[in-house]
Amino acid sequence: MTVNIGIADTTFARVDMGKIAINEIENTTTKASIIRYTVPGMKDLPVACKILFEKYDCQICIALGMPGPEEKDKICAHEASQGIINCQLITGKHIIECFVHEDEGNTPKELIEICDNRAREHAQNVLKLLFDKEWLIKRAGMGLRQGHPDVGPIKK
Numbered sequence: 001m002t003v004n005i006g007i008a009d010t011t012f013a014r015v016d017m018g019k020i021a022i023n024e025i026e027n028t029t030t031k032a033s034i035i036r037y038t039v040p041g042m043k044d045l046p047v048a049c050k051i052l053f054e055k056y057d058c059q060i061c062i063a064l065g066m067p068g069p070e071e072k073d074k075i076c077a078h079e080a081s082q083g084i085i086n087c088q089l090i091t092g093k094h095i096i097e098c099f100v101h102e103d104e105g106n107t108p109k110e111l112i113e114i115c116d117n118r119a120r121e122h123a124q125n126v127l128k129l130l131f132d133k134e135w136l137i138k139r140a141g142m143g144l145r146q147g148h149p150d151v152g153p154i155k156k
């Protein structure tokens with residue numbers, strides 16, 4: 001059984017995280033067909049995902065964005081997140097939000113590494129939701145992080 005996975009990304013991002021996520025999925029499984037939908041900015045991602053669900057029959061989407069460091073960028077990211085949540089509720093389907101804020105890294109190299117790691121790990125999360133939910137259940141409460149080292153569970 002092949003499932004359609006939607007990849008929604010933006011031209012605003014400074015790293016091609018869509019390409020990274022696609023590479024990760026293609027190198028992990030042959031059970032998925034990938035449909036990519038690139039839009040100008042983060043606030044366009046919710047409708048891109050809705051189109052991927054309705055027009056291209058995707059079972060799940062990953063929305064990749066890269067908010068800038070300014071306060072207005074953080075506001076736009078929040079608005080995009082709200083739209084993504086609404087789209088999930090309307091469609092009853094998961095959208096894995098994969099945002100990397102430009103101020104997360106101290107150097108361009110570090111920022112690229114965060115983008116690469118987060119896009120790959122969220123692509124794996126998409127595959128786990130589709131094909132291996134038990135893996136997620138076994139790791140509930142383990143402090144897993146995408147884009148940064150895992151922090152582990154809180155101990156008594």
